[in-house]
Amino acid sequence: MKQQTDxxxxxxxxxxxxxxxxxxxxxxxxxxxxxxxxxxxxxxxFAPGLALPLSLLTITAGVIGYAHFTYRHLPExxxxxxxxxxxxxxxxxxxxxxxxxxxxxxxxxxxxAEYMTGVIQLFDPLSQFFRHRPADQWFVYGSxxxxxxxxxxxxxxYKYRHNRYQIIRTLSVMFxxxxxxxxxxxxxxxxxxxxxxxxxxxxxxxxxxxxxxxSWLKNSTNLGIxxxxxxxxxxxxxxxxxxxxxGKRWYCSWxxxxxxxxxxxxxxxxxxxxxxxxxxxxxxxxxxxxxxxITLVTILLWVNSYSQGGVLGEWSLTVxxxxxxxxxxxxxxxxxxxxxxxxxxxxxxxxxxxxxAILGIFQKYFSRFRITTNGGQCISCGNCSTYCEMGIDVKxxxxxxxxxxxxxxxxxxxxxAVCPRGVLRLENGSADIFDRAxxxxx
Amino acid sequence: xxxxxxxxxxxxxxxxxxxxxxxxHEITMISEETLQPFSRTALMYVYMGHLKQENxxxxxxxxxxxxxIQRVLxxxxxxxxxxxxxxxxxxxQISYDxxxxxxxxxxxxxxxxGQDLKGVxxxxxxxxxxxxxxxxxxLQRAVVVGGGLIGIEMAEMFHSRHIxxxxxxxxxxxxxxxxxxxxxxxINRHIREHGFDLRLSSELxxxxxxxxxxxxxxxxxSGERIDCGFVGITVGVSPNVxxxxxxxxxxxxxxxxxxxxxxxxKDVYAIGDCVQLRRPTAGRRPIEAIWYTGRMMGRAxxxxxxGTPTPYVPRLWFxxxxxxxxxxxxxxxxxxxxxDNIRSLYWEHPGGKKSVRINYETNLGHVTGFNLMxxxxxxxxxxxxxxxxxxxxxxxxxxxxxNFDPEFFDEYESFLVxxxxxxxxxxxxxxxxxxxxxxxxxxxxxx
Numbered sequence: 001m002k003q004q005t006d007x008x009x010x011x012x013x014x015x016x017x018x019x020x021x022x023x024x025x026x027x028x029x030x031x032x033x034x035x036x037x038x039x040x041x042x043x044x045x046f047a048p049g050l051a052l053p054l055s056l057l058t059i060t061a062g063v064i065g066y067a068h069f070t071y072r073h074l075p076e077x078x079x080x081x082x083x084x085x086x087x088x089x090x091x092x093x094x095x096x097x098x099x100x101x102x103x104x105x106x107x108x109x110x111x112x113a114e115y116m117t118g119v120i121q122l123f124d125p126l127s128q129f130f131r132h133r134p135a136d137q138w139f140v141y142g143s144x145x146x147x148x149x150x151x152x153x154x155x156x157x158y159k160y161r162h163n164r165y166q167i168i169r170t171l172s173v174m175f176x177x178x179x180x181x182x183x184x185x186x187x188x189x190x191x192x193x194x195x196x197x198x199x200x201x202x203x204x205x206x207x208x209x210x211x212x213x214x215s216w217l218k219n220s221t222n223l224g225i226x227x228x229x230x231x232x233x234x235x236x237x238x239x240x241x242x243x244x245x246x247g248k249r250w251y252c253s254w255x256x257x258x259x260x261x262x263x264x265x266x267x268x269x270x271x272x273x274x275x276x277x278x279x280x281x282x283x284x285x286x287x288x289x290x291x292x293x294i295t296l297v298t299i300l301l302w303v304n305s306y307s308q309g310g311v312l313g314e315w316s317l318t319v320x321x322x323x324x325x326x327x328x329x330x331x332x333x334x335x336x337x338x339x340x341x342x343x344x345x346x347x348x349x350x351x352x353x354x355x356x357a358i359l360g361i362f363q364k365y366f367s368r369f370r371i372t373t374n375g376g377q378c379i380s381c382g383n384c385s386t387y388c389e390m391g392i393d394v395k396x397x398x399x400x401x402x403x404x405x406x407x408x409x410x411x412x413x414x415x416x417a418v419c420p421r422g423v424l425r426l427e428n429g430s431a432d433i434f435d436r437a438x439x440x441x442x
Numbered sequence: 443x444x445x446x447x448x449x450x451x452x453x454x455x456x457x458x459x460x461x462x463x464x465x466x467h468e469i470t471m472i473s474e475e476t477l478q479p480f481s482r483t484a485l486m487y488v489y490m491g492h493l494k495q496e497n498x499x500x501x502x503x504x505x506x507x508x509x510x511i512q513r514v515l516x517x518x519x520x521x522x523x524x525x526x527x528x529x530x531x532x533x534x535q536i537s538y539d540x541x542x543x544x545x546x547x548x549x550x551x552x553x554x555x556g557q558d559l560k561g562v563x564x565x566x567x568x569x570x571x572x573x574x575x576x577x578x579x580x581l582q583r584a585v586v587v588g589g590g591l592i593g594i595e596m597a598e599m600f601h602s603r604h605i606x607x608x609x610x611x612x613x614x615x616x617x618x619x620x621x622x623x624x625x626x627x628x629i630n631r632h633i634r635e636h637g638f639d640l641r642l643s644s645e646l647x648x649x650x651x652x653x654x655x656x657x658x659x660x661x662x663x664s665g666e667r668i669d670c671g672f673v674g675i676t677v678g679v680s681p682n683v684x685x686x687x688x689x690x691x692x693x694x695x696x697x698x699x700x701x702x703x704x705x706x707x708k709d710v711y712a713i714g715d716c717v718q719l720r721r722p723t724a725g726r727r728p729i730e731a732i733w734y735t736g737r738m739m740g741r742a743x744x745x746x747x748x749g750t751p752t753p754y755v756p757r758l759w760f761x762x763x764x765x766x767x768x769x770x771x772x773x774x775x776x777x778x779x780x781x782d783n784i785r786s787l788y789w790e791h792p793g794g795k796k797s798v799r800i801n802y803e804t805n806l807g808h809v810t811g812f813n814l815m816x817x818x819x820x821x822x823x824x825x826x827x828x829x830x831x832x833x834x835x836x837x838x839x840x841x842x843x844x845n846f847d848p849e850f851f852d853e854y855e856s857f858l859v860x861x862x863x864x865x866x867x868x869x870x871x872x873x874x875x876x877x878x879x880x881x882x883x884x885x886x887x888x889x
Binding site for chain 1: 452456487488494497498499500501502604632636733734737738760767769818821825847848849877879882
């Protein structure tokens with residue numbers, strides 16, 4: 001059978017592009033090319049004041065135009081035709097090229113920023129405009145990241161325009177990325193305040209509870225104390241309370257920037273997550289190891305700080321740098337995002353993110369959130385599991401009539417959207433969550 | 443005890459799984475289609491590229507070893523009920539202590555000239571999907587004959603590959619032997635919105651071949667010729683029981699079985715599409731080729747074989763489907779023509795793609811059926827109302843409990859109440875909001 005399917009794939013014609021779609025691709029490609037050539041050539045392709053707006057506008061017009069001409073004339077509904085035949089979505093040539101490009105970008109960003117002078121100069125006008133200071137590689141990264149979330153967020157909304165949950169959720173991640181992960185930190189810098197990200201907190205933004213960051217913030221400006229306080233409140237009070245009421249989705253698929261990128265730019269790769277039992281085992285070992293790692297690092301740093309360097313001495317920097325290199329850069333950046341086209345769009349969120357680990361523990365044991373199944377309506381088709389970006393085998397529960405309570409579920413709601421029989425519903429309720437989750441009705 | 447199951451569809455697979463839950467009996471499941479049981483209803487999504495074949499498998503590979511369910515890939519040629527043996531196409535024989543026949547259906551063909559040409563087929567087996575794949579490249583047009591669930595699926599499949607489709611429907615409106623007129627008209631509109639060539643009141647006369655013995659065109663009863671390279675025959679299914687013709691097992695259209703799903707032969711049971719019940723429950727058909735029926739029968743027969751005789755008693759009738767983008771759910775009795783004592787409260791969204799129909803008894807006032815298009819209702823809540831003969835006015839006031847649409851979707855229950863009020867000069871109001879806690883309290887599952 002496998003053989004049969006494979007031969008058939010080669011025969012499937014997937015390129016049915018209309019002229020407006022082709023023009024859109026050309027536009028977006030031009031914008032991307034300006035960035036790539038500036039990167040490659042170590043200097044902006046031409047005057048940044050012209051090249052940058054041209055590039056950003058053509059990318060935006062290209063992606064939104066493509067979405068418009070792809071989806072607008074079709075009746076509202078699920079748009080997954082040909083997903084499994086697409087080279088980009090199925091680890092084909094396009095996927096590997098994209099993966100290499102993304103990974104290369106991250107490697108440059110973290111360790112070889114000197115190769116990025118061209119793009120950094122290209123983004124200078126924007127940095128001057130928002131921050132009143134020259135661009136650096138992190139500004140380039142933040143700008144491209146935000147652009148990705150915004151334009152591909154629009155595409156996602158086009159695709160799911162029949163589904164208000166998806167629309168509102170996507171507008172939410174777009175808003176939080178633009179405001180709290182891009183504009184506000186930029187404006188704070190402009191006003192000589194610390195560059196602070198209100199939507200990230202320990203342990204995802206691990207250094208916000210490191211002694212060094214806390215003392216830096218405290219001593220920075222009159223806002224500093226509030227920022228430290230904000231971080232502590234979000235970590236220790238808001239996280240458990242909001243997760244109790246809504247599940248971890250309030251953060252992972254509504255607020256978080258990693259989630260924002262995964263849900264928008266990464267949407268084409270959601271089927272790549274491994275649904276096997278084995279992958280679930282690896283997930284649990286890995287994610288809780290990372291959580292233990294960062295917790296130990298943080299405690300160690302504080303003990304060290306109280307003993308005035310008596311515990312770690314000069315090693316304290318090494319300890320935090322190790323975490324930052326292995327987890328912060330390698331795992332969340334290079335593998336987490338660079339490998340989107342190979343491992344799927346949520347491999348960091350699923351296997352690595354310590355924030356997700358904590359939220360997941362709350363979700364599993366102290367939350368009202370669950371996905372309920374509708375009586376005996378499941379036909380085991382597998383759409384829910386296939387489109388679960390977190391690799392949850394949703395069908396395994398649905399076909400037994402069991403409610404789904406899983407630590408990793410980010411509540412994106414796509415399982416419910418793609419179900420052709422209306423079986424799944426994301427719900428919050430205080431009653432008998434464990435009873436129904438263990439009840440096998442079919 | 444060795445239990446042999448012929449067929450690995452949902453009925454056979456569920457029987458195997460339930461038997462393992464209840465016992466340590468040896469289980470062997472035989473299929474000529476695939477080693478790995480998969481969801482037949484998902485075949486369309488494989489062709490359309492939503493899923494890969496492996497995504498449709500019912501369980502991961504480890505499941506079978508862990509649950510000690512042996513699988514055999516072979517065709518059963520014959521069954522000897524005296525010797526308690528099945529004979530396989532590969533020459534081997536397997537003895538059983540109990541036998542479950544779960545061989546499903548085969549696609550109907552009604553003797554049209556040309557029905558056995560290349561490129562003429564139904565859609566039921568995996569092999570049918572492979573047939574569709576084989577004839578798709580370069581296909582200029584497909585004609586699908588039959589206005590039912592599989593017909594519209596097949597049309598949607600070709601459409602997803604940009605292959606023009608003509609849908610020949612004998613009736614004057616799509617699936618109107620099951621759907622009431624309004625819902626049927628909604629689907630007609632929706633099919634045309636997608637750009638299919640929908641021909642109502644149109645019947646197949648014959649299929650013409652090309653020089654290579656492949657379908658080249660169809661001629662309709664009105665004499666029209668439609669050129670095409672593929673003809674989908676989706677005019678229903680019938681029990682796949684021909685291999686039992688030489689056995690002692692009593693057959694009619696399907697394998698005849700009593701309410702314990704036991705056939706005329708001792709220790710031989712039949713479940714799923716291939717069964718013809720001798721005494722079906724009132725209001726139900728003797729043969730129900732429905733996914734859900736197969737699954738429930740699998741569960742019942744498992745209990746019976748494992749020592750707790752359990753009759754197959756279908757509860758409330760329910761079914762679901764998806765017509766292109768419009769989901770369909772039905773609970774209870776929705777006749778296409780209303781008897782005198784049944785009234786219908788029907789509300790349709792101005793967009794023409796969503797509707798709710800609630801049928802109720804005029805004298806006693808209790809609800810008898812729900813029919814939903816483009817709106818999801820909660821199975822357990824509807825079932826409770828229907829089984830408890832809840833009066834329509836009580837149902838209307840609590841109607842939000844049934845809503846199963848995702849969060850932030852518009853809720854339309856108040857429109858139904860409003861409509862009922864206008865028709866009957868009443869002042870009913872929705873008393874309950876949509877809430878999981880309220881639903882669970884209503885179902886007495888909560889504390």
